[in-house]
Amino acid sequence: DIVLTQTPLSLSVTVGQPASISCKSSQSLLRSDGKTFLYWYLQKAGQSPQLLIYEVSGRFSGVPDRFSGSGSGTDFTLKISRVEAEDVGVYFCVQGIGLPWTFGQGTKVEIK
Amino acid sequence: EAQLVESGGGLVQPGRSLRLSCKVSGLTFGDCDMSWVRQAPGKGLEWVAFIRRKGFGGTTEYAASVKGRFTISRDDSKSIAYLQMDSLETEDTAVYYCTRRWGTFGPLFDNWGQGTLVTVSS
Numbered sequence: 536d537i538v539l540t541q542t543p544l545s546l547s548v549t550v551g552q553p554a555s556i557s558c559k560s561s562q563s564l565l566r567s568d569g570k571t572f573l574y575w576y577l578q579k580a581g582q583s584p585q586l587l588i589y590e591v592s593g594r595f596s597g598v599p600d601r602f603s604g605s606g607s608g609t610d611f612t613l614k615i616s617r618v619e620a621e622d623v624g625v626y627f628c629v630q631g632i633g634l635p636w637t638f639g640q641g642t643k644v645e646i647k
Numbered sequence: 648e649a650q651l652v653e654s655g656g657g658l659v660q661p662g663r664s665l666r667l668s669c670k671v672s673g674l675t676f677g678d679c680d681m682s683w684v685r686q687a688p689g690k691g692l693e694w695v696a697f698i699r700r701k702g703f704g705g706t707t708e709y710a711a712s713v714k715g716r717f718t719i720s721r722d723d724s725k726s727i728a729y730l731q732m733d734s735l736e737t738e739d740t741a742v743y744y745c746t747r748r749w750g751t752f753g754p755l756f757d758n759w760g761q762g763t764l765v766t767v768s769s
Binding site: 536570572574576578583584585586589590595627629630631632634635636637638639640641 | 684691692693694708710711744752753754755756757759760761762
């Protein structure tokens, strides 16, 4: 199975400051047609996860443009340009290049 | 607006069975690929099972941890996805989320239910 390793596991950020989360895969997530299957989800406290980013950098409908995804192959990053109070929660990356789909451990983001 | 509503969770003894249901509204269910994702208490997310829409064969996929014990199915006439869980183990204790997979590849889950808690304990 593909293993995704997220760092850091927790992050304390001041409102208005940037934040960055890394997700490293044990195998390349690049398909032969050039697509890369790495996704990001946010789970706020007491809520179901919600999709933020698909295929590395595609921002899902309704996701604020302060969220951006980047990376290639095995190394990926989720960036929040200016953290807002509503961004607190646990962020998960997940890979879709092959079954089983596997998630990273999660990164807890809190406000300093 | 799409709604996914899970039901059927509860307390069950090890070795027993439970069936979860996921009622979908606001979507054309027959065009939906459906999946179950679980989250053990205080832990991360784990993909459990997946069923394709009938137009793509209605085929199923499972995580190794549940293969042979869990069965995902669907009733398009009722807009319900099911997860039949047999030979339950204490490690199956988790909140189980029903999700709709958008598109045709990968875990692009654009709609989630609120989750239903399954507790396996004697």
